[in-house]
Every structure is written in structure tokens, then in C-alpha cells.
Amino acid sequence: MVTAFNKPSSLIHEIQLEKIDDWNLFKFSEVLQLRMESLLEKKKADLLTPDEINELDAIGELDRIFTHINAMLAAQNAN
Numbered sequence: 001m002v003t004a005f006n007k008p009s010s011l012i013h014e015i016q017l018e019k020i021d022d023w024n025l026f027k028f029s030e031v032l033q034l035r036m037e038s039l040l041e042k043k044k045a046d047l048l049t050p051d052e053i054n055e056l057d058a059i060g061e062l063d064r065i066f067t068h069i070n071a072m073l074a075a076q077n078a079n
Contacts, residue, residue, distance in 0.1 A: 008058050011032065014032035022077065
């Protein structure tokens with residue numbers, strides 16, 4: 001299980017690079033992906049603790065960063 005975090009950089013050990021076709025894309029480890037899904041389910045049920053809220057915020061920020069970087073890589077590969 002992933003412990004509570006308040007900075008996206010504290011999740012750096014959960015970052016993976018995956019080759020999809022000719023592209024290398026950043027993604028979460030399976031453990032972090034499952035943790036994010038678990039936290040989102042708890043959020044829907046309004047059951048998150050303050051530490052879990054901080055953890056989900058950090059994971060969400062890292063997800064936005066990955067989405068942006070992967071989009072930039074995809075655009076670069078399209079050219």
C-alpha cells in the first residue's frame with residue numbers, strides 16, 4: 001500500500017516508462033494506479049481522511065503532469 005504523501009515528488013518511485021508502439025510514455029506503477037482508484041472510490045463515498053485527501057491531491061497533480069508530458073511527446077512524435 002502507498003502511504004500518505006503531500007508532494008508529487010514523493011511518488012517518484014512509482015513512475016514507470018512504458019513503450020507503446022514507437023512511443024515511450026510515462027505512467028503510474030500498478031500499485032499507484034490501484035491506490036488512486038481506491039482513493040477515488042472513497043472520495044465518491046465521502047470517506048476520505050485528511051491524509052488521504054492530501055495523497056489523492058498529490059497523485060492527481062502527478063497525473064496532470066504526466067498527461068501534459070505524454071501529450072508533448074505524442075505531438076513531437078507526430079511531426
